[in-house]
Amino acid sequence: MTPTEIATNISEVTARIRAAEDAAGRPAGAVSLLAVSKTKPPALIRLAYAQGLTAFGENYAQEMAEKARAVADLNISWHFIGPIQSNKTAVIAEICDWVHSVDRLKIAQRLSQQRPSDREPLNLLLQINISGEDTKAGVSPAAAPALIDQIAALPNLIVRGLMAIPAPASTRTDPQAPFRALRLLQEQLAVSHPNLDTLSMGMSADLEAAIAEGATLVRVGTDIFGARYN
Numbered sequence: 001m002t003p004t005e006i007a008t009n010i011s012e013v014t015a016r017i018r019a020a021e022d023a024a025g026r027p028a029g030a031v032s033l034l035a036v037s038k039t040k041p042p043a044l045i046r047l048a049y050a051q052g053l054t055a056f057g058e059n060y061a062q063e064m065a066e067k068a069r070a071v072a073d074l075n076i077s078w079h080f081i082g083p084i085q086s087n088k089t090a091v092i093a094e095i096c097d098w099v100h101s102v103d104r105l106k107i108a109q110r111l112s113q114q115r116p117s118d119r120e121p122l123n124l125l126l127q128i129n130i131s132g133e134d135t136k137a138g139v140s141p142a143a144a145p146a147l148i149d150q151i152a153a154l155p156n157l158i159v160r161g162l163m164a165i166p167a168p169a170s171t172r173t174d175p176q177a178p179f180r181a182l183r184l185l186q187e188q189l190a191v192s193h194p195n196l197d198t199l200s201m202g203m204s205a206d207l208e209a210a211i212a213e214g215a216t217l218v219r220v221g222t223d224i225f226g227a228r229y230n
């Protein structure tokens with residue numbers, strides 16, 4: 001990836017987001033872009049940052065910690081988007097502004113305890129297994145109301161919304177269906193949690209469908225940084 005390629009990719013993704021906002025009758029800027037930098041080196045993060053991106057997503061805690069050190073001179077907001085093991089919560093609580101992949105009370109409790117007292121509360125999203133896949137991470141929609149009640153009571157955290165990784169777009173008859181389901185679940189939960197304002201849904205292949213259903217944040221890796229080979 002050359003600096004020119006990164007710049008072109010970012011302007012194309014940004015234009016797609018803008019067009020999708022428009023098509024959905026949503027204002028410019030309604031949807032923010034999370035650059036998913038997993039497997040990509042700090043040099044590419046620097047190039048994307050130079051193009052104005054400031055939020056980066058990683059799915060391995062150790063890898064995120066190494067990159068955060070390598071670009072500590074930049075004012076980056078780190079988002080954790082991968083499965084969370086108990087022994088990795090401390091590093092996540094120290095580095096991140098957002099965690100998208102919380103699906104168990106125990107993990108939220110550890111993040112709450114380990115959030116440094118000099119930091120703002122950690123922004124949390126509950127990951128929902130919206131396509132009901134056996135192998136996928138995420139709490140079931142049916143179990144989400146009880147889990148959000150428990151997590152919302154913890155200190156040092158703010159529950160901001162929901163995240164999902166639906167089954168691949170190519171396998172869906174209605175490409176928007178899982179995103180609609182996530183939005184409807186958020187609306188249901190918002191009756192007792194009125195502060196929910198974030199829907200993290202949509203990736204390189206399906207960000208338009210997600211924005212049509214109300215995504216406020218799309219997570220894009222491939223279409224910014226190129227394919228991943230590992």
Ligand SMILES: *Cc1c(COP(=O)(O)O)cnc(C)c1O
Pocket residue numbers: 036038059081082165203204205219220221222223
């Ligand atoms: C890798 C990843 C993405 C980015 O996917 P692309 O198809 O490369 O845009 C988004 N969300 C999560 C949770 C991921 O792990």
